[in-house]
Amino acid sequence: DAGVIQSPRHEVTEMGQEVTLRCKPISGHNSLFWYRQTMMRGLELLIYFNNNVPIDDSGMPEDRFSAKMPNASFSTLKIQPSEPRDSAVYFCASTFGQGSYEQYFGPGTRLTVT
């Protein structure tokens, strides 16, 4: 199994630009999570989907952030416009079932906004 796949692995962009992060969950998993990790705030859940439907987006910082899951094998997290404070490592994770089961994490996308 290839595991959770994220792209790009690294992204450097200028403030104001649009950033799109991509995730392919493990085949057969029906829940997908987007997390953000920083030294200051630790690991924060941004949003999670179950069967392609957003279940909880209370962690999405503001309207600049949006996430979609058009099908069971693909999800995107978009930041528009990006700001320096968005610099972080963004992780995607997936599992079978809802929420509280063992989660499988991708390698993360390190985002730097200058």
Place this chain on the structure above:
Amino acid sequence: SQQGEEDPQALSIQEGENATMNCSYKTSINNLQWYRQNSGRGLVHLILIRSNEREKHSGRLRVTLDTSKKSSSLLITASRAADTASYFCATDKAAGNKLTFGGGTRVLVKP
């Protein structure tokens, strides 16, 4: 605020020694999980303990859960240099609910 808080924040031990870290949480939980994160990598699930369980083992890992004290501990026995990583606890408030991660304990195992 984070549901789970690990203690200590950092731990340095010699190879072969045991490492113990604790996690405290604030509200009742359905289950508690422990994850490991190597530097620059994603988190890896280690063990899940349900609220009606008190102790669980997996290889060199031993996890305890005390729901009356709202705390859990992770013991790594006979540590190895490869155990160097950050360890996180994660809790959920109800079945099917989202996980909330603590701030982690950074463990350094010196050869």
